[in-house]
Amino acid sequence: xxxxxxxxxxxxxxxxxxxxxxxxxxxxxxxxxxxxxxxxxxxxxxxxxxxxxxxxxxxxxxxxxxxxxxxxxxxxxxxxxxxxxxxxxxxxxxxxxxxxxxxxxxxxxxxxxxxxxxxxxxxxxxxxxxxxxxxxxxxxxxxxxxxxxxxxxxxxxxxx
Numbered sequence: 146x147x148x149x150x151x152x153x154x155x156x157x158x159x160x161x162x163x164x165x166x167x168x169x170x171x172x173x174x175x176x177x178x179x180x181x182x183x184x185x186x187x188x189x190x191x192x193x194x195x196x197x198x199x200x201x202x203x204x205x206x207x208x209x210x211x212x213x214x215x216x217x218x219x220x221x222x223x224x225x226x227x228x229x230x231x232x233x234x235x236x237x238x239x240x241x242x243x244x245x246x247x248x249x250x251x252x253x254x255x256x257x258x259x260x261x262x263x264x265x266x267x268x269x270x271x272x273x274x275x276x277x278x279x280x281x282x283x284x285x286x287x288x289x290x291x292x293x294x295x296x297x298x299x300x301x302x303x304x305x
Contacts, residue, residue: 150179150180151180152180152181152182153178153180153181153182153265153266154181154182154184154262154263154264154265155172155176155181155182155183155184155264155265155266155267155268156183156184156186156255156258156259156262156264156266156267156268157169157172157183157184157185157186157230157267157268157269158185158186158187158188158251158255158267158269158285159185159186159187159226159227159230159243160187160226161222161226162270163302163303164270164271164300164302165269165270166270167270167300167302167303168268168269168270168298168300169230169233169234169268171268171298171300172268172298172300173237173239176268176298177237177239179238180240181239181240182240182241182242183234183239183240183241183242184241184242184243184244184258184262184264185227185230185231185234185241185242185243185244186243186244186245186246186254186255186258187223187226187227187243187244187245187246188245188246188247188248188251188254188255189216189219189220189223189245189246189247189248190247190248190249190251191216191247191248191249192212192215192216192219216247220245220247223245224245227243227244227245228243230243231243244258246258250288251285252285252287252288252289252292253288253292255267255269255285255289255293256288256289256292256293259293259294259295260294264295265295265296266295266296266297266298267289267293267295267296267297267298268297268298268300269285269286269289269297269298269299269300270286270299270300270302271284271286271299271300271301271302286299
């Protein structure tokens with residue numbers, strides 16, 4: 146195989162946002178090569194409660210049941226999302242795989258996934274947070290840019 150035809154491993158974090166879809170579409174029109182292998186990664190943040198909430202509940206097992214149900218729903222939604230993106234990728238001739246990760250720190254999970262899958266680069270959509278929200282909520286894309294060992298393309302939200 147000529148060097149121009151070598152496989153590249155591309156990591157694209159996914160969620161249900163339009164910005165994520167925009168990132169995939171941008172990759173497809175701007176960066177895609179026929180031998181790319183795309184890894185879609187969806188990170189689910191686990192549901193936790195503070196001890197104060199648990200103590201305030203009359204029936205803590207219900208709280209555990211509720212947390213379990215929410216996690217099961219999140220995993221089910223994540224699987225559907227992965228299948229949706231895999232189908233879109235296959236429709237444009239891409240080889241792809243999809244993975245779910247449960248982690249309290251999505252940025253860390255994405256960086257680790259990029260390393261695990263030997264990604265050559267990451268393409269991620271920006272949530273488009275303003276400076277104040279980004280300061281308080283943090284930015285997954287900012288974390289990835291500063292901690293990934295591969296190039297990162299951040300696709301901004303569309304202009305309104």
